[in-house]
Amino acid sequence: MNVHDLYKKKLTTAEEIVKQFQSGWVSVSDNALSAPRAIYEAIGKRAEEGNLDRLTMHTFLDVFPVPCYDEKLKDKIFGVCWFAGKAGRAALEGGFADVMYGHYRDCPDIITDFVDIDAFCIMVSPMDKHGYFSTGCSASLSVAMRDKARRIYLEVNKYMPRAVSGPIIHISQVTSLCENHQELLSIPSVESDEVSITIGKLIAEEIPNGATFQLGIGAIPNEVAKALKSKRDLGIHTEMFTDGMLDLLECGAVNNSRKPVHTGRTVATFAYGTRRIYDYIDDNPAIQMLPVDYVNNVELIAQHPNFVSVNAALEVDFLGQISAETIGTRIFSGSGGQVDYVRGSYQSKGGKSFIAFPSTSKNDTISKISSVLKPGSVVTTLKNEVDYIVTEYGIAKMRGSSLSQRTKALISIAHPKFRDELTFEAKKRNIVI
Numbered sequence: 001m002n003v004h005d006l007y008k009k010k011l012t013t014a015e016e017i018v019k020q021f022q023s024g025w026v027s028v029s030d031n032a033l034s035a036p037r038a039i040y041e042a043i044g045k046r047a048e049e050g051n052l053d054r055l056t057m058h059t060f061l062d063v064f065p066v067p068c069y070d071e072k073l074k075d076k077i078f079g080v081c082w083f084a085g086k087a088g089r090a091a092l093e094g095g096f097a098d099v100m101y102g103h104y105r106d107c108p109d110i111i112t113d114f115v116d117i118d119a120f121c122i123m124v125s126p127m128d129k130h131g132y133f134s135t136g137c138s139a140s141l142s143v144a145m146r147d148k149a150r151r152i153y154l155e156v157n158k159y160m161p162r163a164v165s166g167p168i169i170h171i172s173q174v175t176s177l178c179e180n181h182q183e184l185l186s187i188p189s190v191e192s193d194e195v196s197i198t199i200g201k202l203i204a205e206e207i208p209n210g211a212t213f214q215l216g217i218g219a220i221p222n223e224v225a226k227a228l229k230s231k232r233d234l235g236i237h238t239e240m241f242t243d244g245m246l247d248l249l250e251c252g253a254v255n256n257s258r259k260p261v262h263t264g265r266t267v268a269t270f271a272y273g274t275r276r277i278y279d280y281i282d283d284n285p286a287i288q289m290l291p292v293d294y295v296n297n298v299e300l301i302a303q304h305p306n307f308v309s310v311n312a313a314l315e316v317d318f319l320g321q322i323s324a325e326t327i328g329t330r331i332f333s334g335s336g337g338q339v340d341y342v343r344g345s346y347q348s349k350g351g352k353s354f355i356a357f358p359s360t361s362k363n364d365t366i367s368k369i370s371s372v373l374k375p376g377s378v379v380t381t382l383k384n385e386v387d388y389i390v391t392e393y394g395i396a397k398m399r400g401s402s403l404s405q406r407t408k409a410l411i412s413i414a415h416p417k418f419r420d421e422l423t424f425e426a427k428k429r430n431i432v433i
C-alpha cells in the first residue's frame, strides 16, 4: 500500500481515536506545542461522559488546560507533571496530580527505562511525499516516546512547521491519525520593565563577540537578547528557541559561524513564541530541532568555547544555592535544563553561566536573596556549580568564592531595603563579613 493509501486508511477523528483508549492506559506527549489539542479535548469529553477512567497522562510544560489537571475529572484521569505549567501547578496544589523529577537531558532515558507507554499522542506537521511527519516545534522527547510507545496517535496540523532535521514519524508506525488545522498557541507577551532591561544590559556586557549562548524563558532573557543586537558572530545552542533569538539572527548579530559543531546552524530542542518563529523553523535547514538528550548533553555544550547560559531563579541563599522550581514546598515549575547549561558552561573554555532575577518579588516585600532557602524549597543548581548571580544591582561571582565572599557579594546586589537585615542574619550565623 502506498503512503497516501495508508494515510487514508488510518485517518479518523479525535473522538474515534480516544474510543480506542482503555481504562488504566498511560498516555504521553512531547512538551508545549506538541500536545494534541483535539485529542486531549476528546479525552476530557470521554472521561466526563463516564467512558474512560484510570488514565494516566504525563505532561511537559502544559501551555493550555489539559484534561488531567481538570479538577472535575480528578477521579478519572491522573496527571504527572514533568515541568508544571499553570494548570499542572494548580492540580499539584490541589493534591490531585503527581510530579516527576529529572534534568531535562535525562528525561528521554527516564522515559525509555521507566515509563510504560500505551499511547504516544502528538501534534505533527502534514505528511510529506515519503510518508514522514515532522514533530516540528518539539523535538525534545519525541524519539524516546515514539520508540517506546505501544501505539502512536497523530494530530496533523498544517500550522505545525516541518523541522527538516528534527524527529520524524513514518505513516507505517502510526496507529491512527486525525486532522485538526488550528493555529499554534503563542507565548503570552512579556512587558519590558526597567529591572529586566538593567539586568539584560549587565549580562550582555559579559558576552563577547563569537560566544555561543543559551537563554531561558521570561522577561530577563528577552532583554538580554535585545541588548545583544550590537554584537557579532554569536551562536545559538539552546533548549528553547524564542522570538528574541530570531531578532538576533535577522539583525546579523548571530550567524553561528564560530560554533565548532553545527557550524552555521542554530540548535534547539523546542520552540515556543509567535508565528514568526514557527515560520522560521518551517523547511529551514539553518535551524536544527534535535532531541534533548543530545542538545542538552553537557559535553556537547562544553565543546563551544565561551559558552554563556542565562537562566532564572525564585530564591538564592548565602551559599549561592539556586532554587528555581519551588517556593517552599509549593511546586512552581521544574528543573528543566538549568543544570545542563550551568554544567556545560562551567566546562566550556571561557564559559560563564548567569542566574538572573529581580532582587525582590511581590512588590518589593520579599527579598529573593535570603540567608537560607524557605523550608521545603528544592535546590535546583548546587553551590559547587553556580557561577554568576545577577540582579538589577549588579553581578555577584560565586565560582571560586568562599562563603564569606559569596555572602558579601550577594548582600551587595540585594535590594537596599533588605541589606541590613541580611547582614544581621549573616552575623547571627557567624559568617565572617
Ligand code: COA
Pocket (backbone or CB within 6 Å): 215, 216, 217, 218, 219, 239, 240, 311, 312, 313, 314, 315, 323, 324, 325, 327, 332, 333, 334, 335, 336, 337, 338, 361, 362, 366, 367, 368
Ligand atoms: N518568594 C516567594 N514568591 C516568589 C519568590 C520568592 N523568593 N520569587 C518569585 N516568587 C513568585 C512571584 O511573585 C510570582 O508569583 P505570581 O505567579 O503570583 O505572580 C511567581 O513566584 C513566579 O515568579 P517570577 O519571578 O515571575 O518567575 P518567572 O516566570 O520569571 O520564572 C522561574 C522563573 C525560575 C520559575 C523559571 O525560570 C523556571 O521555571 N526555571 C526552572 C528551569 C530552568 O531554568 N530551565 C531552563 C530554561 S527553560
